[in-house]
Amino acid sequence: MNSIDEKLQPILAEVVRRNAGEPEFHQAVHEVLESLGRVVAKHPHYLDHALIERICEPERQIIFRIPWVDDKGQVQINRGFRVQFNSALGPYKGGMRFHPSVNVGIIKFLGFEQTFKNALTGMPIGGGKGGSDFDPKGRSDAEIMRFCQSLMTELHRHLGEQTDVPAGDIGVGGREIGYMFGQYKRLNNRFEAGVFTGKALAYGGSRARTEATGYGNTYFVQAMLETKGTSFDGKKVVVSGSGNVAIYTIEKVQSYGGKIIACSDSSGYVVDENEIDLDLLKDIKNVRRERISEYARRRGQGAHFIAADKGSIWDVPCDVAMPSATQNELSGKDAATLIRNGVIAVGEGANMPSTPEAIKAFQDAGVMFAPGKAANAGGVATSALEMQQNASRDSWTFDQTEARLATIMRGIHDSCYQTAEEYGAPGNYVLGANVAGFVRVAEAMRMLGVI
Template sequence: MTQVDEKLEPILAEVLHRNAGEAEFHQAVREVFESLGRVVAKHPAYTDQALIERICEPERQIIFRVPWVDDSGQVQINRGFRVQFNSALGPYKGGIRFHPSVNLGIIKFLGFEQTFKNALTGLPIGGGKGGADFNPRGRSDGEVMRFCQSFMTELHRHIGEYIDVPAGDIGVGGREIGYMFGQYKRLTNRYEAGVLTGKGLVYGGSRARKEATGYGTVYFVERMLATRGADLEGKRVVVSGSGNVALYAMEKIIAYGGIVVACSDSSGYIVDENGVDLELVKMIKEVRRERISEYSRLKGTGAHYIENGSIWDVPCEVAIPSATQNELDGKDARTLVKNGVMAVSEGANMPCTPEAVQVFQAANVLFAPGKAANAGGVATSALEMQQNASRDSWSFERTEERLADIMRDIHDTCARTADEYGAPGNYVLGANIAGFVRVAEAMRALGVI
């Protein structure tokens, strides 16, 4: 494990002590701290006025009860969260996740990561995250609507286009955003389009928003590969997951001439050596909402399904983990390296364990951390806010062009920062330092708040 600079060790120890039992949050904080030794050596002022401690402490943490009635008339209780982490650069911005695994530690980890991710976009947005331990899978539209309405009945007190602008995440797509926006409008008697992003096009959404995270991840990969005189043309690519990020990462990979040979869901993964039929996957996951195992049955020859195995056993040259945190561990990383992987880009938030990251870096594999590589989604959410504020609607082409520019700038900023701090090619260090410096400079300018 990379060592934390001795000047920062007491600060890290206090942060871990104050947030006991929050493993994912600890992991995210430690990863950033491991990059900051070079910064404080060059700029000692960043250790003044408890600046680093303040960056690690959320500005506000909201936990609330979400009661709702299921289709059988039974009252159900879930727990809702919103962590407003840092607003030095703009209103809090970050998604809402509905999944049984959601707890305060996970939301804090996501909000902490979001703060630096949003800073890397160069857009005026702070960091936040929210969610609930509700599982929309298997629930009727009516049950999902009633849950979303109850969730927003409490959340609406804490958000607004100049305060906090949530979006979607795992378990929260266009359906859920629509129900929450409708309830917000009903409760506030305001058509405040900029309060949520990821909205439908008919009521203030942005073109290219659903594609943005997946597309952006691939733009970053292309830019990374170019530093070694390579591109995606003809490359074998494995993409974990089959949700929004994975689907549109696959779409852009195919557009660049790459060959997606495997994708997955929580039950297992499919392998198609001839290249995954993306339209079939979209039909199974977006239209029918079925398991990925259906792919091999419907496709027939040339495709097979593996239950409960590791998708990272499939040989590839590019890997894009796009499912959930810590899905790719050290053993998986060693398998990928052995099979010839040359680039890994995190489509999800922190999908690679610290050990996996070290394996990739030691093997000189190009590695893009999520806070840089998957920033395209929140960047396009900020573009949606811009369109809402100006009562405008951009074309798909204009929005995608702006997204591509932002992702290229993020890549180049990370690469330039890594060079400046003596670690060429280390995108983890470059992303952490570039994001930290932007937030820290804003906080210093605003005084002790």
């Protein structure tokens, strides 16, 4: 990892001290502070009034008990979180994650990243994140409904269209959003459509929201490839994951002429040299909710499944890698394998899926690297568009929304590219994204006084 400017080292040390046992949060802060040395050298006023320290400290952290009753009549207990990280640019905005790995450190890292990601969109939204250690896998619809209602019974008092606007994330899709919004509406006796995004079209959702993160990542990487005079056309592409982000990354990459040859889930990955059959993948994951191994069984000749303990999806040679599953899924060893096999570009569809060692390896090898806080901002950008439609009691067509998304993602790419050049690091999208996001948040906080 690159060294942190000596003026910023005490800030990181204090973050680590005050947030013990939260390695993902430490990692996220470290990555941003690495980029800020050039900023404080050029603009030392950002060191005044503990501005950076305040940006690294959440405005509010909410932790609460979620009791609910399963289908056997047994009482279950989970823990809920909402970290309202920064509201300098607008109401807190960020998803809810339901997964056994969720803890306060994970939510803080996500909320910290979300603050800069949301700033990059240019939309008036702050950063926040939430979730629970609840595991929706194997639970009935009735159990998930009871869990969501119990969660919202506590969380509703902290939300609002002008306060905090959640959305989905890992383990939280349209079903879960519906149950949470229904309970919110019931408890508040108000139909505040803009208090949740990722809603179904039937009650105020936005067209293209489901596709937005995957589409947006593809737009960003396509723009990045164009700076080198190339594109997705004819490229072999590997996409980790098989949830919404991965599926719609695959869909948009295929529309650009890219050939998707592998995807995965937590059980392992499939390789299909004839190209992933997207319709089959959607049926298996979105309709039948089966494991990825079923894809190889039904696809037949040319497709095979490799279990997670037998290898890594990043062993598959490709031109473009798009990690779209979860944090720290792509290690330094994986990066070395990809580089050895000729990868030319990496686009992060998930939040912080590449370890610091992997990022350094890509940058040292001259591989184009699109960090998640920029490349996967399409989801939250479209959520902000959903809020805009809700506020005006309007509903846009799919094409209208996608066109706005494409424009926003091109703007994010260009902002990162130009900022990297301005600060003497051409082609370094990590630095460009961190600095561009930081400057927008920092300027707002500076103008608002000591908050």
